[in-house]
Amino acid sequence: MKAYRDAAQLSPAIWTGAVAVVVLVIVGLLNLSNAGAAAVERFHQTQVLWVVLSLLAAAAVAVVDMRFFEQLAGLFYWIGIALLVLVLPFGKEVNHAHRWFAIGDFASFQPSEFMKPALVLYLSRFFHGERNPERYTLRALLKPLGYVLLPVALIMMEPDLGTSLVVIAVGFSVMFFQGIRLRSFLILLGIILLTVPLAWEFDVIQPYQKQRVYTWLHMSGAAENVKVSADRTMQPEQALWAVGSGRLLGKGTEDAIQSRMRRLPEAHTDYIIASFAEQRGFLGCVLLLGLYAALTLSLLVLAVRARERFGVLVSVGAVAIVFWQVVFNIGMVLGIFPVVGLTLPFLSYGGSSMLSSMLAVGLALNSGLHRGQV
């Protein structure tokens, strides 16, 4: 019952996080209803359903004893791996990728979304159980590296570059937070930098992914380039135009030409921020970034207050899931990164995305709520 004595002390961070999530979800639903996607009505109803389910799931995750997750971390992880293996032959094909399991006609389930929290739990348990809390050497990190790279490889095979990047980033976030020696860090960095050109050369990176990189390299805000690249860069370019044309205050929902004309690729999923930016302008975008920042920072605050290594690392990993996805998604739409398929947490349409983001928040809140129970 110690936890509830400390509750008053914790409440600002918890409340900040909870409110930020709720506001983000509301903004997301409002935005989705005028994102200009086809069959908006149906999308919207489905999304509301998912939001409710996800909130319930997050609440459940938040109140369950953290030791429950600690014990089941291995099971979750290996179930996740099994699902990733099974989705390759049995998943339904969408745009030449096998990322989803169809659940009836109504819903589909993306195992890679489930893998993110499962990996966080498993990594956290690994570090929690480690006897040697010294800064980790490369050799000591081989095992956790393997835990990260196994799902990454499977997700790459779907293929889903975006999610595998997020999984890598999340895994490394947890490792870094636990602490890595500078030398190990530099060696890892070197390996990654070597891997990229090799993957490029030996076609691990798909041609369409390469094309996106070229597109990104050729794309810029400068208008002179628009015509030259008109054919191939159309999608990302359109998104840039939509964002830019929002100006300071946004066009509002009525005049947002790009969104209304359904010119935006994946307007209701990966590119949702573009229609938001067009309608709400720079101020809206800054407010949105503020909400994400508030959520991330408050959850981080909660994380370090946990009195247990497992709780700290789970929270940090959970925050990392949300954080990296936000950064990669918005960065991609704004042309900072090449195009990778990623959803924007809480704003994009999609059940799996909503559920996994919510679960992450629930996990992060959990360690805050149960801080005294170690």
Add this chain to the structure above:
Amino acid sequence: MRGLHDELVEYRTHFRWAALCVVVAFALLALRFFQLQVIEGETYEALATVSTVVRDRVVPARGTLRDRGGEVLAMDVEVTDLMVVPMYVKDVPREIDRLVDLGVFTEARAEEIRTLIETALGGAKRSHRLVAHKGLVGSRCPADLSPMSFDASRGRQVCPQCGSEHVDQRAVVQTHLHELPGFSLRGRTLRHHPAHSVAAHVVGFLNEASEAEIERHRGRLRPGDTVGRSGMERALDETLRGMTGEDVWVRGPGGRRLSPEELPEPYRDVRPTPPVPGRDVTLTLDLALQRVAFDALKEYPSGAVVALEADTGDPLVMASWPSFDPGPVLVPEPDAAGRPMDPVYAPMMNKAVSAYPCGSTFKMITAIAALNEGLIVEDSEAWCPGFHVFRGHKFKCFRQHGHGKIRLIRALAESCDTYFYQLGELLGQDNLAHYARDVFGLGEKTGIELAEDPGLIPTERWYRRHRGFQPGFAINTSVGQGDVKVTPLALARAYAALVNGGKLVRPRLVKAVADAAGGMRAVEPEVMRVLDIPETYVETVMAGLFGAVNFEAGTARSSRIRELPFGGKTGTAQAREVRRNVSSSAIASWLLQDHAWFVGYAPAKRPRIVVAAFVEHGGFGGAVAAPVAKKVIQAWYAEHADELSDLWLGGREPEGDDPPLEIVR
């Protein structure tokens, strides 16, 4: 060993770094938003009004082909299809009933469309644009695409050709389209050939471009485009096709086309490329004359007629039978009983430019060669016992009992083989070949725009290479037998060179091509070479050719037109063919017959037209081919009667062996 406390302290340090990372990352994103929305926002706002740059291909109309009198041989005609997107049809039975009420369809046709729509609604094609009805009746008669005229009293259009009445379905549907959601109209171009099969081999037809052609004409052809596949459509493909253009425009909000003033900066210089229309071409053909020749050929299973303007060598007629209807849908012409023609008659082949043994029509060349080489004079006499013996081999004259004592003119008129056997023996193979090929241009391509068979004039060398030479071959060659093969066109050209003062022309079918300004630019006829043959020799030979038609014993006497004298030479070429897999005994015995030839010119004095008639396995030239040529000559006389009155013979009938040669001299 660090304690848990130390570790948590270290976490605090890491937390600061992590928080810094988060803040920096979001700050960078905010900066980027600032750059895009505040600094460059204006530019993007302008760009965002642009939805797409649309590039519409504009295919120009293909040029029209006409005959020398301006009759259309091939032209593009727009037809309209009724299209339907099943998903967008609001009320299937009502809309179809409406179409029936409007008189567009019969009940039966409506039922078919209903089935089509309902089947599609249940499948993946419900959102596709389907052809509900191909070829709505527009302003042209559906039977042969000839233009119809509106009959106010009947309230309908009437076809002047077949007299049938038609509703203008296209106009009716167009005006009621608002009542027919889901239905739309689509224009389509067809190649219309008003003359159908009559000049089909010369005009040719279009066909979908092959992958190789699309590759070769990169950027100009696309899958589904048609190209000229045969005849002049092929020879003049590029001229007729023109250049595809591109309508480039910018689609703005709501799908609207942005005007040039509205275009944001980077699109200012978006300019359409106008198409270059295909050029109209006038051919040298005379469709009326062509039709006469074509109809004359129809009496026989297979044959060809070529008529050249004697002076210029322009083909007036180039008919080949059997034929095919080039379109809009390519169909080989059925026989008289309406059955499909046996492939042995090769309806797709242009026989006017295919080579066959030419028989005695070759004797004109043998005669000129012998005269020019000084072997004989006009009065040189020979004895024809009905055969000629050369090295123990007996070459028979076609007249079993012989012609007795005979001179050159009669030998030509009565086609005495013995006379020419002797000349062939004297001239030798290579000398004959020299006159046939190097002088009269046989055995080589004439250079006409169409694909043609060069034919064959064998030389000693050719024989040595192929089967070994024997001097007796020259005797066969002298009467156009053996391995001699010529096309009706090449033979007509050789005769034209004889009668027009020695001009061996390159026959050309293109008389004029439209220029960019809309006028017609004439194409000049081309003389390949001028033959150096003394006029007296030509006159002698022409006297013989005149006799062939007009003498009592002339081989083409039955085709004589008393008041319209013309000259010519018959030919009956042995051309027994034994083929396997013929479909009937009638065809097998047809293949054993001789080829019938006649090459004539008219008028007999100062000829203006040369006609070569060829009837494949037709039998005796004088009895079969000459009447065909006669019909063409008669028709030509009829066309030019007023210009020619002074050249007519005026009913003077030549008698007996007495040639009224003053007509030609």
